[in-house]
Amino acid sequence: TPVNQVAAIKAPTLPDAQTVTSVTHWTDRLFSFRVTRPASLRFRSGEFVMIGLMGDPHPETGKQKPLLRAYSIASPAWDDELEFYSIKVQDGPLTSKLQHIQVGDEIILRPKPVGTLVHDALLPGKRLWFFSTGTGFAPFASLLREPDTYEKYDEVIITHTCRDVAELAYGAKLIEDLKADELMQELIGPENLAKIRYYPTTTREQSPKMGRITTLLEDGTVFADLGVPEITADTDRAMVCGSLAFNKDIQALLEGYGLKEGANSEPGHYVIEKAFVGDGV
Numbered sequence: 001t002p003v004n005q006v007a008a009i010k011a012p013t014l015p016d017a018q019t020v021t022s023v024t025h026w027t028d029r030l031f032s033f034r035v036t037r038p039a040s041l042r043f044r045s046g047e048f049v050m051i052g053l054m055g056d057p058h059p060e061t062g063k064q065k066p067l068l069r070a071y072s073i074a075s076p077a078w079d080d081e082l083e084f085y086s087i088k089v090q091d092g093p094l095t096s097k098l099q100h101i102q103v104g105d106e107i108i109l110r111p112k113p114v115g116t117l118v119h120d121a122l123l124p125g126k127r128l129w130f131f132s133t134g135t136g137f138a139p140f141a142s143l144l145r146e147p148d149t150y151e152k153y154d155e156v157i158i159t160h161t162c163r164d165v166a167e168l169a170y171g172a173k174l175i176e177d178l179k180a181d182e183l184m185q186e187l188i189g190p191e192n193l194a195k196i197r198y199y200p201t202t203t204r205e206q207s208p209k210m211g212r213i214t215t216l217l218e219d220g221t222v223f224a225d226l227g228v229p230e231i232t233a234d235t236d237r238a239m240v241c242g243s244l245a246f247n248k249d250i251q252a253l254l255e256g257y258g259l260k261e262g263a264n265s266e267p268g269h270y271v272i273e274k275a276f277v278g279d280g281v
């Protein structure tokens with residue numbers, strides 16, 4: 001395809017080129033891929049980087065500029081490769097092309113990781129909640145594979161809400177594999193992996209648990225289902241990653257439970273990051 005040709009021709013001139021090592025398409029709107037990791041790249045599980053491709057040549061000058069977007073690193077800090085979990089936006093400048101990448105192609109990766117969904121931004125606690133919608137699962141795909149997560153908490157609850165069941169597949173398989181994988185058993189320990197509580201919900205398609213997580217928190221369903229007490233600042237910590245509307249709703253609930261927002265510079269009870277900018281597709 002033209003995209004691949006562009007990458008192949010341009011890549012050697014890009015200082016930040018990384019090679020695609022695998023691609024998995026989950027639905028017509030979602031895919032994940034892995035790339036080589038720059039030897040010098042250090043990051044904290046949960047952070048994001050800018051990645052992209054060369055843009056189309058300028059109609060007059062023929063010049064190409066990098067087309068970059070923020071992406072959570074979905075793989076843990078110890079992994080040899082980097083994994084990303086991506087939306088496919090039909091007319092999206094980047095993802096209309098990125099969705100066609102294949103093994104051996106190159107992408108641009110700016111090695112400057114940043115972000116607030118990191119353990120350093122939270123005060124010590126007993127129970128850690130990850131609240132996600134859509135591709136907001138990505139930073140938690142990293143943190144769920146991070147040994148620190150289990151060293152710091154007795155229980156790790158991950159909620160993931162999507163419209164349809166198929167959109168839950170990446171997360172569901174990751175958690176299933178995590179519990180079955182020998183390397184993970186060795187690295188994280190079976191007793192630690194047993195701390196994971198997975199709570200997927202759908203808002204449109206019929207599934208075992210339907211509804212917005214905010215509603216299920218408000219009416220107490222989540223706590224009853226999981227057999228845990230209501231969230232309090234004494235015991236619970238949270239990381240939130242979804243649409244702007246989702247983040248605001250969860251934030252209001254967390255504040256209502258008495259939790260205060262944290263940051264890298266001043267750790268608190270919860271941290272929030274946008275999964276994307278805009279209303280969503």
Ligand code: FAD
Pocket residue numbers: 048069070071072073085086087089091092093094095096134135138139273274275276277278279280281
């Ligand atoms: P854009 O012009 O960037 O977006 C077009 C429209 O598509 C947006 O206005 C929005 O309405 C919608 N949209 C964009 N991204 C999403 C999404 N992820 N889910 C639902 N609707 C969306 N995207 C990922 O796929 N995976 C990630 O891990 C990821 N991490 C991000 C982390 C941060 C901190 C931020 C700010 C954004 C992140 N994004 C992520 C969004 C990403 O930066 C791009 O917006 C996305 O790749 C689409 O790029 P685009 O150029 O095709 O379309």
